[in-house]
Amino acid sequence: MVPTKEQLTKYANLTIKMGVNVQKGQALLINAPIEARQFVHHLVDEAYEAGAENVQVNWTDEVLTRKRYDYEPLSVLENVPDWAVERQMTHVENGGAVLNIHAPNPDLLEGIDAEVVAKANKARSAAMKDYKKYIINDKIQWSIVSVPTDKWAKKIFDTDNEQKAVEDLWKQIFQIVRVDQDDPIQAWKDHNETLFHIRDYLNDKQYDSLEYSSDFVDLTVKLPENHVWAGGGAVAETGTSFNPNMPTEEVFTAPDYRGVNGTVKNTKPLNYNGNLIDDFKLTFKDGEVVEFEAGQGGETLKHLLDSDEGAKYLGEIALVPHSSPISQSNLVFFNTLYDENASCHLALGSAYPTNVEGGEKLDDNQLKEKGINTSLIHEDFMVGSAELNVYGVTKDGEKEPIIKEGEWAIKGV
Known part of the structure; x- marks a missing residue:
């Protein structure tokens, strides 16, 4: 067309x-x-x-x-x-x-x-x-x-x-992006409400950590005290609402960058500034990438991880259902804006300070004390699949499903 x-x-x-x-x-x-x-x-x-x-x-x-x-x-x-x-x-x-x-x-x-x-x-x-x-x-x-x-x-x-x-x-x-619908703006308002429901549920839970498991991921992610989940629309300092990403299918927060352990393999290629990185695997210990390998773009990945001290740590964890419209297209877009909304993903580098209570008022050192990573980079990479399970672990050690076989396991979604 x-x-x-x-x-x-x-x-x-x-x-x-x-x-x-x-x-x-x-x-x-x-x-x-x-x-x-x-x-x-x-x-x-x-x-x-x-x-x-x-x-x-x-x-x-x-x-x-x-x-x-x-x-x-x-x-x-x-x-x-x-x-x-x-x-x-x-x-x-x-x-x-x-x-x-x-x-x-x-x-x-x-x-x-x-x-x-x-x-x-x-x-x-x-x-x-x-x-x-x-x-x-x-x-x-x-x-x-x-x-x-x-x-x-x-x-x-x-x-x-x-x-x-x-x-x-x-x-x-x-x-x-719902432009094909009769009223795209109303469609986006409805979509935001769905993401707000999930966001509010996770914020109320305040899980101690998340556990990821699939053929591609075996990872435990510690969550900071008073972490904040976000998704859908956002609100600027002036009080004006806006949608940072169009499309968006995610809810996301910041991990405690010191508390990530396990291995992850990508499920979609990463386009990093005009170079593709694919078939890569990262091993985390106490938050840091201690081992990595890549079938394509290994040198690019190495330099990405060497960007600065924070580049070897995670700054974002994002949850996306496998049935998202982007995923259902069965296309690889080679564009993070689209591919990240087809799949659960993680981000190397800087966190969004707004993902911890009061974080927008803190400097870099204060953020790091709370477990919020800082870096010159922020690079999302995709780890989701139809087999992915994500469990929230309470402070009492109870495990509750959030994503089960790639889809939301939260009531009302």
Whole structure:
């Protein structure tokens, strides 16, 4: 299908009103690839219709990104100009909302030295550390959505028929984010209520730990005192609600980064900044990755784990039913926004401070005292399957099913 103007307008309206939920008089920054320009034009219209002011678009071009890695010395790739940081910081410091269009080419940096990519990413993450605090602490509204791009669509459907791949991906995206429904906004409100029910149930339980078991996972995860489960919509510091990820099928919290033990194997590939990592296994002891192996992208995985001290520890545990719409598509999207919502997943690196009571008011040292990991990175990887069981362990040692054979075992879901 070729998306119609009506469909694009419907998707843009959903993104602006239910995703980032820009307010009257609020500035909006849209970060987007140039291939998304048609959709971005609709987004800008909808943003102004909602009363936004000072709508800015920061364009990226993957062809130029690849050329930089092909020709520039590492010293240039590691140099993040002050103006680039200041642009983002000034926007969020003044209360602006941020919308990211995430549609990466999974093979963009294939063949580039993994160490070069890792050092460039580390420099960029370090430069943007203060900006990212506005995101991970929900100080502002922010959201991430995707639209098809040629290379991404061809990778998913493994075809040289570019036009058909893009059309097929549009169809999948419209179904998964509920744009194909008569009232997408109401559909999202209903969906959020389901996730809120699960979130509230788990917050009331305050399990001491979780136990994962399947052919891919044999893991025990300690949970911090006063941990907070989140999922569906979020609320910014101003009190404005928004949906950070569209799609989203998860409820998530932070583990006690010191209390993770066991082994995990991935169930879907990880696209890490233009390089694929697949068939990998991680072994945790007292929270730290002490052993790892990978069938593809081993060097990339090594450099990811070496990003900083916190990169070898977990910052997020997320629960997703195997019957989620993304999973039922039977596609591997090579895009974390989509693949993470097809499967229970874990994240290496930084936790969201909001996943512990009062965490948004704590500095890094105070967070670590509570067992909340800090890092320059946050990388989700998928471990869910139709065979996965997840049990909540109470402080009395009782085990209660949360996920059974890939599906929710919680009443009322």
